[in-house]
Amino acid sequence: MRWSDSFIPTLRDAPGDATAASHQLLVRAGFIRQLHSGHYSLLPLGLRVHNKVADVVRAEMDAIGAQEFLLPAMHPGDLWRRSGRWSLMGSEMFRLRDRNDADVVLGMTHEEVFAALAAEMSSYRELPQTWYQIQTKFRDEPRPRSGLLRVREFMMKDSYSFDMDEAGLDVSFEAHREAYERIFKRLDLDVMAVQASSGAMGGDASVEFMVPSPAGEDDVARCARCGYRANIERARAAVPPIADPPCGEEPERFATPGIRTIDALASFEGGAPADRQLKTMVMILDNQLTLVILRGDHQLNLQKLADCSGATDVRAATESETVAQLGASPGSLGAVGVDGLPIYVDEALRGRTSMTTGANEDDWHLREVDVARDIIDPQWADLREVAEGEACIMCGRPLEIVRCIEAGHIFKLGRRYCEAMGVSVLDANGTAQTPIMGSYGIGIGRAMAAVAETHHDERGLIWPAAVAPFEIVITVLDPGDAQQSAVAATLYAELEQKTLACLLDDRPLRPGVKLADAELVGIPYRVTIGARGMANGNVELTERSTGTTELVRFDRRGLLKRLTAPEYQEPSTVHGNRIKSVVRQERRIAVHRKG
């Protein structure tokens, strides 16, 4: 491809509203443009990278025996009603009506459609199956952000395994885990596999592949020592035991005029330190008012609450809802003596006595509260959010909290969708069995953005060879010079013939502009052809990632001979290494660092 014929609109300045590095650079380097919030156009360079990411994913899926499909993006509403997700998904699902007034949805994911296809299987002999597609998903995100990292329309590789039993699912799950490790390695993404919550998709074992990055949206608790790693939505930490003083026979009411916060009560005469207080949060879980009790100095993690309660809609109650049910305002609330409302109590409060909490009457609190004795019918659960520096539950070392991009997610789905879609096969005994599913996703555009996010410098992008839009850019400093043009044309033709994707920068621009563009776009290798080198029969080869430049003798016969050597004939996935080997052979010493 000649740069002069290409549409590569590079910008000196990033749009003012782009903050994430990947967003700024992908726009500046001419890979993407926003159409509207959460919807991006992939320009030619962007599509090339996107396709290469998809190719890597496809290759590794094929390698574990997965079969590629292409399913519709538009689904009948009835299909989603059958699985129960029509109502579960709420406003995150795009819905429309066709001319016959039938409900249609834009697929957010494809469990339903694949399970519906799986209904054609009738014998255990047909299992296991692993099916996948690379397809556009639509999600009406409340808040699209950070360029390609979070959008409303995106390509996802989603795969689904169907097995006869849990043991089979374990095998499929492991195969995916390993495939994902290979995929991210090829993309040069430094992922951590972490324990995760499976959220609205349902299921149990759940592993996320996280790329540490400040542009991410998830927090992962990580133990540097023992390797414990979990999404903050699942992470647990050891709580140092607290020895409570002897507890009174019954809760004791005491006046706390004007005291409305944990801190205020901690410094109040006759109050209690935060770790001796019960924090009472009033939540609405699927329209059911619910009390959630944590230690005064602990934070609630909403996803944990959603997971343990099974609720899909979790929010804090409004003040008026709270007052109507409990008769007191936030700041004076408590669960003691409350009957008839669900009460969740955090595990960290097990065995605690002599605690202080609100009395459900403004300006009054209770002390001498024994959690187990005084709270009616508590449901114990892990609800609190782990904080930086707390002790790892596995080994006791301090945990660190790392911001991450979720690049992939695999989880065991169970039989829910197969049951809903009536998937059933006969086992060896002739008995009907419902297969068990696994679900595995990778966002293609998100992975691309994650690569950009972790592979750039102040000059621009630095693509790993596996996903670079081009493998080599030939920068002709003076395209008006006949010799330079001729050398470039020869080199270009030969490289292309060797299936190395090559971008020929033949634009009649000043050298600085072309060099800066080549670096902004981030092509791994640049061959620079200029008068200075040509005078000695050399061109230069520069590695984008290191800036290292080597002089390479340009000898037409020699070069052609090298390029037709057998080693260049066979396609390789590691083009970067091939290029390096070309250089090593061509090189006539003279290595210098770029200043």
Next chain:
RNA sequence: CGGGAAGUGGCGCAGCCUGGUAGCGCACCUGCUUUGGGAGCAGGGGGUCGUGGGUUCAAAUCCCGCCUUCCCGACCA
């Protein structure tokens, strides 16, 4: 949905407070010079100032509504 900010040529911004009919840098077009790190000079093209209404002799500027976009939170590949 809660909180915060912003909409002025393709991109980045100024102008608004104190109304008088739009400007700067980059990019673009033409010419000359220049040519190994985002050139110089000269000339030129391009903007219903997000949108609807109101105030006024006069609105980018003041007032009200709406739309859009971005950032921080709650949700997800």
